[in-house]
Amino acid sequence: MSIYRIAVMVDGDNVSPVHAARILAAATKLGRVDVARVYASGAQPTDWFGVAGYRAMHAGAGKNSTDILLSIDAMELALRDEIRTFVLATSDGDFSHLAHRLREKGLHVLGMGDEKAPDGFRLACSEFTILKRDKPATPKVVKPDTTTKTILPPTQKPQCQATDLDRKIRVVIGQNSLGGMGMRIASLGAQMSTKHGVLISKTPDKSCLAYLIARPALYDVDPRGPEAMVRYLMDGFTTRSLTAPP
Secondary structure, eight states, X not given: OOOOEEEEEEETTTSOGGGHHHHHHHHHTTSEEEEEEEEEXXXXXXXXXXXXXXXXXXXXXXXXXXXXXXXXXXXXXXXXXXXXXXXXXXXXXXXXXXXXXXXXXXXXXXXXXXXXXXXXXXXXXXXXXXXXXXOOOOOOOOOXXXXXXXXOOTTXXXXXXXXHHHHHHHHHHHHHOSTXXXXXXXXXXXXXXXXXXXXXXXXTTOSHHHHHHTOTTTEEEOOSSTTOEEEEOHHHHHXXXXXXXX
């Protein structure tokens, strides 16, 4: 049985790394991802080069260096290797030419970008998917039950039941902790998808941030922002009421 080989090419200057896991997930539905590259200019810092599952391609600091290198590599793969499908993650209309050229060779092109992506690029692709940021779930307001109340001692805090997913998250945070300060929340979802095949955005909490905030006994979460960090709380994972990690 033949397996379609997929090449994922990401414009790192144009697409946020928070979409890393979603892009790979969409690509794997089309076949086997043999090439996964992210291209970015050296003129500005980016978190893309710390995302697992992608090969980082430094495009230098020249004008349009990212666009040029990505396009050259894509055409080289199309001409040399048996790549039948390309995933182009960008919202830059300049890549319309590349998408047209790949399709002229009979190749399938899945474009992925945000809502600002121009129609020219969308129509140049075989199909196009909008990359949307997950919105944190709105906390439900639960009215207190006045008939039965459980009074906790002053030093006792409510605990969350740790699951197998939480233990995997704990390991990933520990492996990627920056000087004991935890890891970026924006990178956690991609790491979980790459290492464990788990999309936290598919849980009832709908997003990685909402999942962590809903478990204050297990995680310490920074205020929202692109650089927000998360740390796991050792006490939350060692409490007797929780299942001990393997």
